[in-house]
Amino acid sequence: MITTVAQTRLKAALPAALERITATPGVYAALWCGSATRGEATPYSDLDFHALVTGGLRWRSNFTVDGVPVEVFHNPVHKVRAMFAEEDAATITMFAQGRPVLPHPELGVLIDEARTLYAAGPTPRPLTEAQRFHLIEEVMDGRGVLNQPIHSLLALSAANQAVDVLYAVNGWWEVKRERWPADLAARSPEVAHELTAVLVATDARSRQAALERLVTRLTGDLSYRDGGSGPEPVG
Structure with missing residues (x-):
């Protein structure tokens, strides 16, 4: 029951959070990710997003919507691919398991790439x-x-x-x-x-x-x- 209440609370805040994200200059696609997308939210969970942006800058922002914490990672496509190449576990997992809430063809391609990488697993690193x-x-x-x-x-x-x-x-x-x-x-x-x-x-x-x-x-x-x-x- 706790999880259901938490999920409902986060989903209720989703439209307002997305409205604020889409109003950010340069944003043209957004991915909802994190525990809530897996149905694992707790009363202490937040809303996590990856937003694709034009240009060559990246940044992180956080704000609250109806008491719900929101965290957004803004990156141009080439930076996301660089993180994929570095086998950044958090980024690959988020793109592989996230849900597009502001769709765009480039976001769809990144999701497919992340799912392929996630299925393959990271390169094992032997104990030094x-x-x-x-x-x-x-x-x-x-x-x-x-x-x-x-x-x-x-x-x-x-x-x-x-x-x-x-x-x-x-x-x-x-x-x-x-x-x-x-x-x-x-x-x-x-x-x-x-x-x-x-x-x-x-x-x-x-x-x-x-x-x-x-x-x-x-x-x-x-x-x-x-x-x-x-x-x-x-x-």
Whole structure:
């Protein structure tokens, strides 16, 4: 029921938001995106849009309509394509899953391109030695404060970093953290279980053990290896 009320509230604000967007000089197309387009709105959700603009400038704007926060990303087509080429997960996902509310042929082409990219997935990025070293350091820092209240904060920060790397290594499109449990449950139930164990642990030892299982999924073990960066000139 909460979701239905939230969806209704956002949809009611949609015409007024779109009217303001279309009145913006240079705007000729608009895409509605975000949680509301997926039917996942909460009472705290906002309205998100991508607007195509003429010229060579890009900007972001935000305003409210009947108490509903609205965020609009204004970009010329060539900048959107540049973000596609950079595999910008947020932009590709929004265009792949969004709904055109101010249609235009160029917007339609971008949506098709985004859907193709989204279906293919991002280029996997193998774990680097620097990332491996940093994750192991995070685990060891957790062990060092196992009996201190700060442990929960360190463990959650380390889990956050580990999951970010897991998405990159596996070639999965990034999603917002609040969607991690559901997204990971579909992609890898084992990873979802390990992350949940870190989040819900009521004692530090259980939390640390869950963190170490999550990290070693990436690092293989917790042993240090020789490494480092090459020499670089300094200014």
